Amino acid sequence: MTTVTTAVGGVASFLLFFRAVCSLFIGATSFAMSRVELLNPEGLRVDGRRANELRKLSCKLSPLQHADGSAYIEQGNTKVLAVVYGPRETRHRAQVMHDRAYINVEYLVAPFSAGERKKRSKNDKRLLELALAVKQTFDSVVMTTLHPRSQIDIYLQVLQDDGGALQASINAATLALVDAGVPMVDYVCACTGGCVDSQALLDLNHIEESSAETPDLTVAILPRSGKVTLLQMTSRVHSDQFEQMLNLAMEGCRQVHAVLDSSVRDSMQQLADQMTHR
Amino acid sequence: MTSPYAFSAETFKRVQPSEYYRKFLEQDVRPDGRAFSQFRKTILNAGCISTANGSAVVRIGDTTVVCGIKAEVAEPTLDQPAAGYFVPNVELGPLCSAKFRPGPPGDLAQVVSERLRKLSEEYIAFEELCIEPEQAAWVVYADLVCLNHDGNVLDACQLALLAALKNARLPEAQIGEDGIVRAGEAFTRAITIKRPILAATFGLYEGRSLLADPNASEEPLLDSLVTVCVDDAEHLHAVWKSNGGRCSLEQLQRCVELARIRFTELSALLESSAADQ
Numbered sequence: 141m142t143t144v145t146t147a148v149g150g151v152a153s154f155l156l157f158f159r160a161v162c163s164l165f166i167g168a169t170s171f172a173m174s175r176v177e178l179l180n181p182e183g184l185r186v187d188g189r190r191a192n193e194l195r196k197l198s199c200k201l202s203p204l205q206h207a208d209g210s211a212y213i214e215q216g217n218t219k220v221l222a223v224v225y226g227p228r229e230t231r232h233r234a235q236v237m238h239d240r241a242y243i244n245v246e247y248l249v250a251p252f253s254a255g256e257r258k259k260r261s262k263n264d265k266r267l268l269e270l271a272l273a274v275k276q277t278f279d280s281v282v283m284t285t286l287h288p289r290s291q292i293d294i295y296l297q298v299l300q301d302d303g304g305a306l307q308a309s310i311n312a313a314t315l316a317l318v319d320a321g322v323p324m325v326d327y328v329c330a331c332t333g334g335c336v337d338s339q340a341l342l343d344l345n346h347i348e349e350s351s352a353e354t355p356d357l358t359v360a361i362l363p364r365s366g367k368v369t370l371l372q373m374t375s376r377v378h379s380d381q382f383e384q385m386l387n388l389a390m391e392g393c394r395q396v397h398a399v400l401d402s403s404v405r406d407s408m409q410q411l412a413d414q415m416t417h418r
Numbered sequence: 419m420t421s422p423y424a425f426s427a428e429t430f431k432r433v434q435p436s437e438y439y440r441k442f443l444e445q446d447v448r449p450d451g452r453a454f455s456q457f458r459k460t461i462l463n464a465g466c467i468s469t470a471n472g473s474a475v476v477r478i479g480d481t482t483v484v485c486g487i488k489a490e491v492a493e494p495t496l497d498q499p500a501a502g503y504f505v506p507n508v509e510l511g512p513l514c515s516a517k518f519r520p521g522p523p524g525d526l527a528q529v530v531s532e533r534l535r536k537l538s539e540e541y542i543a544f545e546e547l548c549i550e551p552e553q554a555a556w557v558v559y560a561d562l563v564c565l566n567h568d569g570n571v572l573d574a575c576q577l578a579l580l581a582a583l584k585n586a587r588l589p590e591a592q593i594g595e596d597g598i599v600r601a602g603e604a605f606t607r608a609i610t611i612k613r614p615i616l617a618a619t620f621g622l623y624e625g626r627s628l629l630a631d632p633n634a635s636e637e638p639l640l641d642s643l644v645t646v647c648v649d650d651a652e653h654l655h656a657v658w659k660s661n662g663g664r665c666s667l668e669q670l671q672r673c674v675e676l677a678r679i680r681f682t683e684l685s686a687l688l689e690s691s692a693a694d695q
Contacts, residue, residue: 204566205480206515217468221565223513231519246520248511251561252470252486259507259561295513297563299484300467 178336178348186347187216194331194343194392197399199312201319201407209320213312216345217302222312224320226292235291240284245294247271247309253301255346270306271296274313277360277370283323292322303346304332306358310370311396318404328369329397330360333389335377340384342392355381359389363397366390439639443627450633455676457618457631460684462577464585464691471605472586474691476578479633480568485578486561487586487609491599494548494555502547502555506534508562508575515567515634530572533658534560534579537617537647540655542583543610550593558586558609569633572645576617581688583609585695615655616684618677619645622665628672630680644670646677650685 179185189195195216204210209224227241235242247270251259274296282292294316296309310330317324334341334348334356341348344356355375361368368390377385431438431449442449452458458479467473470486494501510527512520523531547556560582562575587605594600621632621640632640641663647656654674659665 204482206566206568207513219467221513225512225516246512248509248513250484250486250509250563251507251559252467252473252488254469257488257490257559293512295511297511297513297565299563300469302469 176347176351178351178354179339179341183339185341185345187345189343191339192342192388192391194395195345197396199315199400199403201315201403207320209316209318209322211312211315211319213308213315215304215308215311215343217300218304218308219298219300220305220308220312221297221299222309222316223295223297224292224313224316224322225295226320227287227290227322228293230289230291236289239288241282241287241290241292243275243278243282243284243292243294245271245275245278245296245313247274247296247298249298249301249305253298253305270309273306273370273372274310277310277328278313278317278324280369281324281326281328281362282317283325286323292317301346303344303349304358306330306372307332307343307360310360311400315400315404319407326362326364327397327400328360329363329393329400330358330370331389331392331396332356332358333385333392335381335385338381340381340388342388355385357382357385357389359386359393361390361393363394435635436639439623439636443623448629449635454627455630457680457683458633460577460687462581462687462691464581465695470582470586471588472582472584472609474578474581474585476574476581478570478574478577478631480566481570481574481633482564482566483571483574483578484563484565485575485582486563487582488559488561489556489586489588490559491549491554491591491601492557494552498544500548500551500555501544502557503544504535504538504542504558504560506531506538506560506562506579508534508564508571510564510567510571514564518567526571530575533572533645533656534562534575537576537615537656538579541580541612541615541649543612546610549591549599553597554591554593554599556588556591558583567634569635569637570619570631573617573619573631576615576647577684577688580611580614580616581691583611584688584692613649613651614685614688615647615649616681617645617647617656618673618680619643620673620676622663622669625664628669630676644673646673648674648677648681650681652678 198214200212202210203212207223211222213220230236247267251257294313298305307330314328332344334344334354355377357373360370461477464474467486471489472487475484508527508530510518512518560579586609588607589601589605591599591601621629622642642661645658
C-alpha cells in the first residue's frame with residue numbers, strides 16, 4: 141500500500157498556500173490520478189515494455205576520481221549515484237567494532253528528483269528505513285571481518301526517481317563497493333516486481349509503483365547462491381501471485397547481474413589496459 | 419643512486435604541500451599544468467533531469483554540480499505582494515569530498531547559498547513570477563547538489579543555476595474566482611533572466627601570484643579568494659574577497675579584467691547549450 145504523507149503547517153495562514161499547492165498539483169497531474177490502464181490488451185505496459193522486460197540499464201564505474209569507489213546507474217529514468225569511502229578510520233569511537241568493520245549508509249534524495257518537490261531531512265524516517273535496508277543487505281555480504289576497527293561509508297544520491305530507487309541504489313552500491321575494492325562474497329543484485337490483473341510485472345516504473353492497486357516488492361539476491369538478502373513488500377496480495385512476482389523479480393535480478401558483471405569486467409579491462417600501456 | 423631519504427614527488431606533496439606548491443609557482447606554472455590566469459575545462463549540460471522544471475549539470479575540472487529547479491505556488495510575502503520569490507539551496511554532502519562530514523549544512527554551503535540568493539535579486543524578474551497580487555505567486559526552488567568538490571564551487575553553482583533557470587519551463591497558471599490556482603498542462607513559460615551574471619574566482623598566493631579558478635588542493639594554501647561577478651554590459655554585481663589576506667588595487671583590477679574574459683567564454687557555453695535543445 142502506498143502511504144502518502146503530507147506535511148501541513150498548523151498555522152491558519154498556511155491554509156491558502158496549502159490549498160493553492162494542492163489544487164495545482166491535482167491540476168497538473170490529474171491524468172496520473174485517474175485509473176490508468178497499466179497493461180493494455182496486447183500485453184504492453186504504459187512505457188511500451190512487455191510484462192517481463194527490464195528497463196534499459198546502463199552503469200558506469202568510478203565516475204568520480206576523488207572517492208575510493210563510485211558508480212552511476214541509470215535504470216530507465218531512475219538515476220542514482222553511489223559513492224564509497226573506506227575502509228577508513230571510524231568517525232565515532234562508539235562505532236568501533238574490534239572484530240569487523242562498521243558499514244554506514246546514507247540515503248540522500250535530491251529535492252528535484254520526484255514529481256513534487258520534497259525537501260527531506262537526513263533524519264526522515266522513510267529515508268532512514270531505506271538506508272537501514274541497504275546497510276543490512278551489505279552487512280551480510282561485505283567481508284567486514286577483514287577490516288576490523290574501521291568504517292565503510294556508502295553514500296547513495298538519488299538524482300531522479302522514476303520508480304525503483306531502492307533497487308537502483310542497491311545495484312549502484314554493489315558496483316561502487318566493487319570499484320572501491322571492498323571484499324564481498326558476491327554481487328548483490330536487486331529488482332522490483334509487481335502485479336496487475338494477476339499478471340506479474342518486472343521492474344516497475346513510477347506510474348506502476350504509485351498506483352494503489354498494484355502490489356510491489358523489492359528483492360535483492362546473491363546471484364551465485366540464489367539466496368535472498370532483502371525482501372520488501374507492504375501490499376496485500378494472494379500468496380500464489382506473490383510466488384509469481386517473486387520468481388519474476390528474481391529472474392530480473394539475474395539479468396541485472398549479467399549487466400553489472402559485464403560493466404565491472406569492462407572497467408577492469410580498461411584499467412588493466414591503462415596499466416600495461418604505461 | 420637515490421638517497422634513502424629522498425621522497426617521491428607524491429610523498430613530498432603530502433608532507434610539505436606548501437613547499438611543493440611553491441616549487442611549481444617559482445617556475446610560473448601550477449601543479450596541474452595550468453598557467454596562472456587559466457581556468458579549468460568547463461562542461462555544461464542542460465535539461466538532463468526530466469522530473470525537474472529545469473536542470474543543468476556543470477563540471478569545472480572535476481568539480482561537479484547538479485542544479486534542479488522546481489516551482490510551486492505560494493502566497494507572496496507581505497513586503498513584496500506582487501512578486502514571486504526564489505530559494506536557492508546548496509548541498510555539499512559527505513559524498514562530494516572526504517572533507518565534509520554528515521550532518522547539517524556546513525559554513526561553505528550556507529555562504530554559497532546566500533551569495534547565490536543575493537545575486538539572484540539582480541537578474542530574476544520577480545514581478546513576472548506573480549500570479550495574482552497578494553494571493554498567489556510562483557516560488558522557485560533551486561537545489562544544487564555538489565557531486566564532486568574540487569574547489570571553486572561558487573563559480574560552478576552560479577553557472578549551473580543560470581543554465582537551469584534558462585532551461586526551466588513553468589505552466590501557465592491563473593487564479594479562479596474561488597481562489598484556487600489552476601495550472602495548464604503544458605510547460606511553456608520561461609523564467610525571464612534580465613541579464614546573465616556569472617562569477618569568476620581567483621586566489622592570491624603569498625600576496626603575489628594571482629591564480630584563476632583554484633582547485634581543492636590549492637584552496638587551503640591561498641591567502642585570500644576573490645570572487646568577481648560581472649554581467650554582459652561589463653557591470654560589476656558583486657565582489658567578495660575572503661580569507662583576510664592583503665590584496666593590492668592592481669590585483670583587484672586584474673581580477674575584474676580576467677572575470678570579463680571569463681564571462682564571454684561562459685556565456686558562449688550557455689548559448690551553445692541552449693541551442694542544443
